[in-house]
Amino acid sequence: MSKKTRHEEHEEHADESWLLPYSDLMTLLVALFLVMYAMSATDAQKFEQMAQAFNSALSGGGGVLEFRSDSPTNTQLDQGRKDKMNSVIDKNTGSSELSxxxxxxxxxxxxxxxxxxxxxxxxxMTDLLSTKLNQSQLMITISDNALFASGQAVVKDESRQLAKSISTMLQQFPDYEVLVQGHTDNVPISNSTYSSNWDLSVARALQFMKILLLNPNLDPVKFSPIGYGEYRPIDTNATAIGRAKNRRVEVSILRKYKDPAAETTDVSAPGK
Structure with missing residues (x-):
């Protein structure tokens, strides 16, 4: 009987060592719920700090709570805002310099x-030359009578000084593109040298440009001759006065810093 009694007393005091892993499991579950809650929060930086604290307390800095947020932290967001602001400043500075x-x-x-x-x-020479300044270029317009004999592209001897004076003034803009453009009226040309107004207009532009480039201070790379023939008139070809205006050579200094948003404003020469 005494042995049976001792056995019953032993059954009343069961082994309670399972409580230790159970408590560890519950701690991990609580930590897991905290992690899940933190993941739903908007402040990723605070969550990362919390995860690091739990890792340090539970596993010495490593384990299931290790986390590196792919979302930007507050510091990263602040830096992003600063970078964006600096970009705007740089853009405004560039715009200011361009202006x-x-x-x-x-x-x-x-x-x-x-x-x-x-x-x-x-x-x-107010009847033979004029100037015009707009948002694209400064244009010098020269009547064909000031440069050429009728139907010819050879610059008159007395007009070479005009070309020399223009070339001297062009020296002030050595880095600018310059177009030399020839124009005619719509009267068909009939001589053995030029078969069409196209040919005549190109030849006149080229010959006048060559005289300009006798100035060694001008860069030929910046110059281009163009012939438009009769196809860009500035007046009617129905009258002699209109046809005379259409026969011309134009020397255009092209702007480098155009403003597309600006309205075109022309400034004509006196007497124009």
Whole structure:
């Protein structure tokens, strides 16, 4: 009987060592729920700090709570905002510099235009030459009568000084593209040298450009001759006066800093 009694007492005191792993399991479950809750929060930086704290407490810094957020932290977001702001500043700075260059270019072209206009006035050539400044270019228009004999592309001897004066003034813009453009009226040409107004207009532009480039201070790379024939008239071809205006050579200094948003404003020479 005594042995049976001792056995019953032993059954009343069962082994409770299972409580230790059970408590560890419950701790991990609590940590898991905390992780899941943190993942639903918007502040990824705080979650990462929390995960690091749990890792340090439960597993010495490593384990199931290790986490590296792929979402930007507050610090990263702040840096992103700073980068974006700096980009805007750089863009505004670039726009400001471009605006300054446009302003400087406008002032220089207006100054050059006044020089041309003064030359035209001093030499009594207001009926033969004119200037026009707009948002694309500064254009000097020369009547064919000031340069060529009828139906010819050879520049008159007395007109070579005009070309020399123009080339001297063009030296102020050595880095600018210059177009030399020939135009005719719509009267068909009939001689053995030129078979069409196309040929005549190209030849006139080329010959005048060659005289300009006798100035060694001008870069031939910046110059281009173009012939438009009768196809870009500025007046009617129905009258003699209109046809005379259409027969011309134009020397255009092209702007480098155009403003597409600006409205075109033309400034014509006196007497134009």
């Amino acid at each position: 300054k260059l446009r302003t400087k270019e406008q002032e220089d072209l207006e100054k050059l235009k006044k020089q041309f206009d003064q030359y035209i006035k001093n030499n009594g």
